[in-house]
Amino acid sequence: MSIHIKLSTTLRQSVPGYNPVAGITLPLEEPATATQVALRLGLPLQDIKLVMINGRQASLDATIRPNDQIAFFPPVGGG
Amino acid sequence: MPGPAPLPSPGAVPSPLPQELLRLVHPHLVPCPPAQNSASPTGPPAITPLLPPTFPNVASNAISLGGVAAVSAFFACPPAEAMARCLEAGLWPLRFLRNRGVLSPLDQATLLRSRVTVLGCGGLGGYVLLLLARLGVGALRFCDPDTFEETNLNRQALCREDRIGLNKAEAAKAELALVASHVATECHPIAATPETLPALLHGTHALVDCLDSIPARQYAAAAAVAHNVPFVHGTIAGWEGFALLCPATDNTFSRLYPPSKTAPAHGAEATLGTPAPTPQVTAALQAMLTLRALLPLHPSLPSPDILMHLDLGLPEIELLFV
Incomplete structure (x- = not known):
């Protein structure tokens, strides 16, 4: 069982070798929170502004289950 | 209100x-x-x-x-x-x-009788103004206190070498007069602030956020709901862009960026920059969302409350529900 993770903009720099096309597939046997997944990847929690689970906005406390797709976004303010 | x-x-x-x-x-x-x-x-x-x-x-x-x-x-x-x-x-x-x-x-005809306010006339705002004018929006009000700098030449539609040092809103007025002289323009070389937003919103049918700071966007989104005006958010960093239409009755933007004393002024764009294609395509998404706000019954325009996430590096446009 696994989950699929995508990272946006500067968060990609926190995971060496991150491939934006493939994303990251991570083994997950037990439910975990989005925070636990982020820490497992080494993402700086203070830089995470948005969490999307299966295309819907969620919080860092939300539970991630096997086969979920999760995306992390930092704040973006350019115009 | x-x-x-x-x-x-x-x-x-x-x-x-x-x-x-x-x-x-x-x-x-x-x-x-x-x-x-x-x-x-x-x-x-x-x-x-x-x-x-x-x-x-x-x-x-x-x-x-x-x-x-x-x-x-x-x-x-x-x-x-x-x-x-x-x-x-x-x-x-x-x-x-x-x-x-x-x-x-x-x-x-409805577009020609519509007024849209665009906050910011830089990377996103320059393209948004030109797109809305060419689409046929009849009245455009816009503001920007900044002047063009050489670093704007890589992406800002209204920035030219002979306009370095000129105010961006004044440049927008001049450009629109050349492209679409029928458009009733209102040019304000000022910042969008809690003090100036009520007048900028008066009598407008949609507010388009082409600002460059997160707190300014938070003020603008709150003011739009207070004045019962749809809010069209757009922002960019690197090859990625985001666009969202908030209905007049619901500040969806505050779900993305809740009011916070610790909210950062800037985001990933400070590291990744803003290369030319990203504001152009994101501005096109904002123009489509503005059409949706002005033509709510049209059968083939994007829906509100869906965050469009553009990644030109892949490339893809992902729809996210907020």
């Missing part, structure tokens, strides 16, 4: 142009094939012949800029209103003829 003047409801019966006027504009009519499809169910019913046999049917013609000027003089009304009246009679202005496949005559 009362909202802006309501937009005209589509589906009204076409109003024929007076025969006297049709004789006046006849030299300015250009034959064109009638529309083959109904662009939108909000379009008018079939056009009744308005002209005597010596004149062609208006549905087989478009009217050039000179004809619009004649209609404007005849009715003593601004050019945008003159074009709206032509459209109500089924007569397309030549300048908008290529919109005909996706907009009905009454959709186009």
Whole structure:
């Protein structure tokens, strides 16, 4: 069982070798929170502004289950 | 707080142009094939012949800029209103003829009678203003306190080498006068702040966020809801862009960026920069969302409350529910 993770903009720099096309597939046997997944990847929690689970906005406390797709976004303010 | 003047409801019966006027504009009519499809169910019913046999049917013609000027003089009304009246009679202005496949005559007339406020005239704002003018929005109000710098030349549609040092809003006014002189422009070389936003929002039908700081966006989104105006958010960093339409009644943007004393002023763009294609495509998404706000019954425009996430590096546009 696994989950699929995508990272946006500067968060990609926190995971060496991150491939934006493939994303990251991570083994997950037990439910975990989005925070636990982020820490497992080494993402700086203070830089995470948005969490999307299966295309819907969620919080860092939300539970991630096997086969979920999760995306992390930092704040973006350019115009 | 009362909202802006309501937009005209589509589906009204076409109003024929007076025969006297049709004789006046006849030299300015250009034959064109009638529309083959109904662009939108909000379009008018079939056009009744308005002209005597010596004149062609208006549905087989478009009217050039000179004809619009004649209609404007005849009715003593601004050019945008003159074009709206032509459209109500089924007569397309030549300048908008290529919109005909996706907009009905009454959709186009509604746009010509709409006012949109654009906050920021830089990377996103320059493209948004040009797109809305070319789409046919009749009145554009815009603000920006900044002047063009050399670092803007990589992406900002209105930035030219001879405009370095000029105010961005003033440059927008000059450019719009060249591209679409019928647009009623209101140029404000000021920042969007809690103090200035009420006047910037007065009587407007949509507010487009092309700002460059997160706190300014939070102020603007809150002000839009307070004035019952739809809010069109856009932001960029690197190859990625985001666009979201918040309905007039719901500050969806605050779900992305809740009010916080620790909110950062800037985000990933400070590290990744803003290369040329990203503001152009993101501005196009914002223009589509602005159309949705102005034409709520149109059958083929994007929905509100869906965050569009553009990644030009892949490339893809992902739809996220907030």
